[in-house]
Amino acid sequence: MRRATRTLAPGSWNLETAVDQVVLRQIDRHRRRLRLTGERGTDFLLDLPRTTLLREGEGLLLEDGGIILVRAAPEPLIEISGPPGELLRAAWHIGNRHLPAEMRGDCIRLRADHVIADMLAGLGLNPRLLDAPFNPEPGAYAALVGHSHGHEHEHGHEHGHSHEHGHSHEHGHSHEHGHSHEHGHGDEHGHGT
Numbered sequence: 001m002r003r004a005t006r007t008l009a010p011g012s013w014n015l016e017t018a019v020d021q022v023v024l025r026q027i028d029r030h031r032r033r034l035r036l037t038g039e040r041g042t043d044f045l046l047d048l049p050r051t052t053l054l055r056e057g058e059g060l061l062l063e064d065g066g067i068i069l070v071r072a073a074p075e076p077l078i079e080i081s082g083p084p085g086e087l088l089r090a091a092w093h094i095g096n097r098h099l100p101a102e103m104r105g106d107c108i109r110l111r112a113d114h115v116i117a118d119m120l121a122g123l124g125l126n127p128r129l130l131d132a133p134f135n136p137e138p139g140a141y142a143a144l145v146g147h148s149h150g151h152e153h154e155h156g157h158e159h160g161h162s163h164e165h166g167h168s169h170e171h172g173h174s175h176e177h178g179h180s181h182e183h184g185h186g187d188e189h190g191h192g193t
Contacts, residue, residue: 001035002044002062010057013067018059021069026100026111026134029054029070038068053138072133076112079132080125090125100136109134 020038028034032051037043044062054060060068080090087108094101094110102109110116111134117127 003047004044004060004062005047006061008059008061010055013059015069017067018069019066021071023071023073025073025075056133056135072135074131075134077130077132077134078110078112078117078127079107079130080120080127081107082125090120090123102134102136
């Protein structure tokens, strides 16, 4: 079976030279090893050295020199827009929940989730549903260590535990979990009142 062992950055190669393309949702583009079939029938194994978020327009370099184009498939999203101050406040709440987000300058896109849509509406924003390709930020540490933080929770932290996710947050930023997130935990130790 043919293998793709390297990626080519968008803009660093000629898209017209692609022998095939794969169209994948964001969650299916965050991979290290996966068997794929291109739209023209090219069967190959994605076999990268580390888990990578494949971006729209990237090339997957096959061992025989062929290139497979990566396309982002449309998927259900929430989009919010508004004055910069409101978007900044929304971005803080989104980041506090570790949600993958695509920052587009004048708007923010997230995976469609009714709980998050309700939270954003409660902040005074008007989330709208759309189907579009999703290209979230890769994370501050992705370029440094080749991963994107490794824990997309996809929930609103509406639970009463002490944020022990089986991994350490000791990697150079202030992400202290000994405080109350002020969103339903009860007292500062996670006990309900």
